[in-house]
Amino acid sequence: MNITILGIESSCDDTSAAVIRDGIILSNVTASQAVHEQYGGVVPELASRAHQQNIIPVVDKALKDAGVAPEDLSAVAFTRGPGLMGSLLVGVSFAKGLALARNLKLVEVNHLQGHVSAHFIKRSADDDNQPRFPFLCLLVSGGNSQILLVKDYMDMEMIGQTIDDAAGEAFDKCAKVMGLGYPGGPLIDRLAKSGNPDAFRFAKPSIQGYDYSFSGLKTSFLYTLRDNLKLNPDFVEDNKEDLCASLQKTVIDILMQKLIKAAKDLKITEIALAGGVSANSGLRSAFEELHTRRGWRVFVPPFAFTTDNAAMIACAGYHKYLKGIFCDQTAAPFSKTTIK
Ligand code: KG4
Numbered sequence: 001m002n003i004t005i006l007g008i009e010s011s012c013d014d015t016s017a018a019v020i021r022d023g024i025i026l027s028n029v030t031a032s033q034a035v036h037e038q039y040g041g042v043v044p045e046l047a048s049r050a051h052q053q054n055i056i057p058v059v060d061k062a063l064k065d066a067g068v069a070p071e072d073l074s075a076v077a078f079t080r081g082p083g084l085m086g087s088l089l090v091g092v093s094f095a096k097g098l099a100l101a102r103n104l105k106l107v108e109v110n111h112l113q114g115h116v117s118a119h120f121i122k123r124s125a126d127d128d129n130q131p132r133f134p135f136l137c138l139l140v141s142g143g144n145s146q147i148l149l150v151k152d153y154m155d156m157e158m159i160g161q162t163i164d165d166a167a168g169e170a171f172d173k174c175a176k177v178m179g180l181g182y183p184g185g186p187l188i189d190r191l192a193k194s195g196n197p198d199a200f201r202f203a204k205p206s207i208q209g210y211d212y213s214f215s216g217l218k219t220s221f222l223y224t225l226r227d228n229l230k231l232n233p234d235f236v237e238d239n240k241e242d243l244c245a246s247l248q249k250t251v252i253d254i255l256m257q258k259l260i261k262a263a264k265d266l267k268i269t270e271i272a273l274a275g276g277v278s279a280n281s282g283l284r285s286a287f288e289e290l291h292t293r294r295g296w297r298v299f300v301p302p303f304a305f306t307t308d309n310a311a312m313i314a315c316a317g318y319h320k321y322l323k324g325i326f327c328d329q330t331a332a333p334f335s336k337t338t339i340k
Pocket of ligand 1: 012140141142143144167168169171172183184185186189275276277278279280281306307308
């Protein structure tokens with residue numbers, strides 16, 4: 001029997017829909033929201049309004065691209081949280097409405113579990129290149145920086161997380177004070193390629209366990225700008241590449257240090273990367289090094305599945321479907337970070 005899942009993702013500023021059949025991706029359509037660029041960050045109210053406009057055409061295109069009619073669907077999987085409440089409400093309400101109208105099963109998906117599930121998406125029937133359980137997943141995005149111990153498709157434990165800013169947030173905020181634009185991560189990544197990563201030294205946190213902190217790095221970055229701008233008003237312009245390269249190196253060092261510690265402590269050498277920041281070329285290279293230097297098995301997602309996308313939600317929904325885990329029309333969105 002074919003199991004065909006429509007996935008819907010609307011947790012932040014991307015409206016996405018995807019269709020997965022028996023774990024194999026058939027389509028993945030995402031409408032990004034340019035409206036936030038002028039504000040240097042996501043404006044929640046504008047995000048919800050854009051989701052309202054995008055959701056029907058995006059779902060329509062995902063079904064058409066997949067060659068699937070609504071009556072062919074087995075279930076609708078949707079992101080229930082964590083995320084922005086107004087944004088989530090659009091996807092959750094749409095999913096519930098469609099399920100009701102078409103008499104479809106409903107599957108709620110935790111957005112963070114969705115990011116991990118990006119590693120289980122099959123490109124073809126014989127695609128079996130996925131991490132073996134248990135593995136560690138470094139989940140880094142604009143809102144999250146976590147180390148997850150993944151024991152099974154739906155059994156994940158958060159063993160470390162940021163106590164303040166997320167890694168992507170650190171990139172975005174530092175890019176903002178340099179006047180680079182939004183989102184800052186890709187811009188910093190590009191400029192860092194022609195800079196010296198050892199030109200500047202920024203603070204690294206020293207906290208216990210596997211938790212992260214990026215607010216000290218952000219403050220020391222700001223102090224470096226403030227002190228140097230007093231001496232040279234063109235300091236940022238003159239040193240953009242070196243500032244970006246040094247910042248990027250520090251973020252990666254912080255992320256990798258805790259991840260390697262966790263891997264050694266737990267004796268796990270199967271390591272995956274997920275979330276928007278996994279598009280970062282320096283971080284991807286650091287992962288490749290885990291393989292070349294230590295012989296660990298590493299899994300870095302294709303670019304299409306790094307940022308928010310519905311393919312990962314449909315994939316997580318597929319594995320929940322197989323286990324018979326469904327929800328009903330009372331499922332309400334939640335904003336708080338949790339992995340359950
Ligand atoms: O997962 P995601 O799309 O959603 C949110 O959590 O918002 O992640 C977006 C984050 C942003 O902070 C963005 O700056 C960062 O991912 N990002 C990058 C790169 N591409 C996106 N950070 C560093 N380097 C990149 N190449």
